Structures are given as structure tokens and as C-alpha cells.
Amino acid sequence: MKTFKHHMPTKVIFGRKTFLKLKDECESAKLDTSKIAVICGKSALHHGYADFVKKQFENVEIFDDVMSDPSVELAKELTEKVKDFNPSLIVAIGGGSAIDLAKVISGLLNNEGDVEEFIGVPECFKNPAVPLVAVPTTSGSGSEVTPYAVLTNKKEWKKAPLISSYLFPVIAIDDPELTVTMPSHVTANTGIDALTHCMEALVSKRATPISKLYSLEGIKLITKYLPRAFGNPRDIEAREKVMLGSMFGGMAITDAGAGLVHTLAHILGVMYDIPHGLANAMFLSAVLEFYGLSAKDELLSIGRAMEIESSNIYEIVEKIKEFLRFFGKPETLKPLGVSEDDISSFVSLAMAKKFLMTNLPRIPSEKDIRTILEKLLKNS
Numbered sequence: 029m030k031t032f033k034h035h036m037p038t039k040v041i042f043g044r045k046t047f048l049k050l051k052d053e054c055e056s057a058k059l060d061t062s063k064i065a066v067i068c069g070k071s072a073l074h075h076g077y078a079d080f081v082k083k084q085f086e087n088v089e090i091f092d093d094v095m096s097d098p099s100v101e102l103a104k105e106l107t108e109k110v111k112d113f114n115p116s117l118i119v120a121i122g123g124g125s126a127i128d129l130a131k132v133i134s135g136l137l138n139n140e141g142d143v144e145e146f147i148g149v150p151e152c153f154k155n156p157a158v159p160l161v162a163v164p165t166t167s168g169s170g171s172e173v174t175p176y177a178v179l180t181n182k183k184e185w186k187k188a189p190l191i192s193s194y195l196f197p198v199i200a201i202d203d204p205e206l207t208v209t210m211p212s213h214v215t216a217n218t219g220i221d222a223l224t225h226c227m228e229a230l231v232s233k234r235a236t237p238i239s240k241l242y243s244l245e246g247i248k249l250i251t252k253y254l255p256r257a258f259g260n261p262r263d264i265e266a267r268e269k270v271m272l273g274s275m276f277g278g279m280a281i282t283d284a285g286a287g288l289v290h291t292l293a294h295i296l297g298v299m300y301d302i303p304h305g306l307a308n309a310m311f312l313s314a315v316l317e318f319y320g321l322s323a324k325d326e327l328l329s330i331g332r333a334m335e336i337e338s339s340n341i342y343e344i345v346e347k348i349k350e351f352l353r354f355f356g357k358p359e360t361l362k363p364l365g366v367s368e369d370d371i372s373s374f375v376s377l378a379m380a381k382k383f384l385m386t387n388l389p390r391i392p393s394e395k396d397i398r399t400i401l402e403k404l405l406k407n408s
């Protein structure tokens with residue numbers, strides 16, 4: 029067996045109404061709660077989550093400027109604002125965008141330098157970040173248990189992560205009750221992001237015995253319960269299981285990394301303003317089909333996790349395609365604005381990320397990526 033490492037220092041508090049225990053959990057972790065910066069988007073404000081924190085502690089300031097797919101510029105601006113407040117603790121409430129942005133800010137507050145200097149650099153921070161409590165309100169990114177924070181650079185059509193073990197939140201509060209107000213399309217997109225994490229981590233060459241457990245359990249939970257959560261937003265049992273699957277997805281990519289689906293989805297997302305989960309949905313089955321026999325055992329285990337009665341990997345990929353279709357994603361890339369003329373720039377952006385492809389079960393050539401895109405322009 030290959031040697032492996034597993035490092036996941038975040039304390040997870042999982043379950044219904046756990047958000048209400050925020051204060052107790054901060055106290056039991058002996059966090060300094062004298063000055064709390066809440067970083068969130070408008071929906072956390074609207075649902076009263078930010079105000080709840082304000083009522084629990086004495087000195088709380090709310091920064092509600094989070095936008096989806098946070099940009100480098102927004103990270104810089106918001107860091108300056110939060111710096112003036114000088115918090116002892118940050119509480120991030122929201123989807124992956126809010127948590128990622130809060131992570132970047134928590135790191136920048138204690139480390140000199142421009143945010144660009146840290147992007148894509150392994151273990152980018154020298155000093156520990158300001159402690160962060162992450163409270164997800166979607167079930168997708170798994171960011172509450174990862175050392176990653178993704179930022180977007182619109183000008184250069186790039187989306188890339190900051191990576192540091194100092195970016196693990198100190199506490200993750202996964203309360204599924206906070207996810208019931210998600211609109212159906214957000215439930216679908218974020219859930220498919222989580223499923224993609226589980227599948228990409230499973231086929232990664234960096235997969236470990238621990239990450240595989242997370243991946244397979246995540247695949248089971250998400251494929252079984254996401255359709256229920258999508259159909260009935262208030263189905264709390266389904267919400268709970270999908271949230272658990274999303275957290276497992278985060279733990280799996282922490283050990284094994286994501287893969288080609290994410291590389292292509294980041295490009296699609298930034299070039300055409302497509303939500304991250306939908307962008308993943310567009311590529312997931314095509315990339316798995318491309319891996320084919322190179323990921324035979326993993327595809328078979330995905331089939332078993334999804335209770336698919338087939339040992340033919342291409343039939344399994346077909347079932348995954350069917351599963352994704354259920355949530356109403358477009359059949360081709362065309363309705364998203366992609367045209368044949370864009371393929372060359374898309375391929376060069378992907379090839380510029382070749383360094384991210386060393387852990388894939390099959391490493392694509394330029395021609396392979398072109399073929400995947402051409403096929404997806406014609407059909408799914």
C-alpha cells in the first residue's frame with residue numbers, strides 16, 4: 029500500500045439546529061470572541077443569520093459584501109475594510125463564495141503581501157490566519173472542511189485557489205436547517221458540485237484509503253438524496269444527507285484534490301459567467317467517459333455506490349448522465365453561450381493548467397480536450 033497523509037484539523041459540529049449553539053461551540057473551543065467580523069452575502073443577512081450572531085456576542089461587525097465567484101479585487105477591498113475592524117474571530121456564513129472569501133481575508137490579515145502573490149502557491153501563508161468559523165448555507169463546496177479558497181481573476185479568465193493548511197476553518201457548523209431556503213436550481217448546482225468533488229477525488233491518483241471512504245459515501249448520499257432535496261426543499265432529512273455528502277466531498281478533495289472536470293468548469297465559469305456547479309455538471313460525464321478504462325475500478329465502485337446494476341463502465345457513465353439530466357442542465361454547451369469559435373481559446377486556457385493534471389487517471393492531450401469540447405457542443 030502507498031503511504032498517505034491525512035490532515036483535517038477542523039472541528040465539525042453537524043446536525044439540525046447546531047447554528048444555535050454557535051456561542052457555546054466558540055466558548056468550548058476557547059476562541060477569542062471579543063471582536064467578531066461576520067462575512068456573508070445578502071441572503072444570510074435577509075434570513076437573519078448575521079443578526080443572530082450580533083445578538084449572541086458583544087462586539088460584532090457585519091460585512092455583507094460577498095458576491096458569487098469572489099474576485100481578486102473584492103478580496104482586496106474587503107480585506108482593507110475588515111483590517112480596520114481588526115477582528116479576533118471571523119464567522120463566515122453563506123455558500124462556498126462567502127466561506128472562500130472569508131478564508132482569504134483571514135489569511136491576508138496576518139500575512140503581508142498582495143493576494144496575487146499567494147494564489148496557486150502551495151502552503152502560501154507563513155503565519156496562521158485569524159481563526160475562522162464556517163457556517164455553510166448551501167451543500168456544495170465543502171469549503172468548511174478544506175484548506176482551499178478559490179478566487180476569480182476576470183481579466184485573465186482565471187479561477188484559482190489559495191492553498192494553505194492555515195485556511196482550514198477552526199470550526200465548521202453544518203446545520204442543514206440553514207439550507208432549506210436554497211432555491212431548487214441552487215440546490216441542484218451546489219449538490220452536483222459536491223458530487224463532482226466526490227467523483228474527482230475518487231479517480232485521482234492521490235486518492236487515499238481515507239479519501240475513498242469519503243468519496244464513496246458522499247456519492248451514495250448525494251445521488252440518493254439530492255433528487256429529494258431538489259423536489260422538496262423542506263425535506264430536512266434529504267437536506268441533512270446532502271449536506272453530509274457535501275462535507276465528505278470537501279474532505280475527499282482535501283486529501284486527493286479535484287481534477288479535469290474542475291479545471292474545465294473553472295474556465296467555463298469565468299468565460300461565460302456560469303455557476304460553478306452547473307459548469308461541473310456540463311463536464312462530469314464527458315470527462316468520466318474520457319477516463320474510461322483508465323479509471324475502470326473507480327467507475328465500477330461509483331456504479332455500486334449508485335446501486336447501478338451493471339458492470340459495464342460506459343453504462344455506468346450513461347446512468348450518471350441520466351442522473352445529471354434530471355436536474356435540467358442544458359444538453360449541450362451552446363445555450364450557455366459557447367460556440368465553435370471559442371474552442372481554441374478554451375483549449376489553450378486548459379493546457380495552461382496542465383500542471384494540475386498530473387494526478388488524473390488519464391492525462392489529456394490538447395486534442396483530447398478539443399474532442400471533449402466539440403462533443404459537448406453537439407450533444408451531452
Ligand SMILES: [Fe+2]
Pocket residue numbers: 169221222225290304
Ligand atoms: Fe467545486
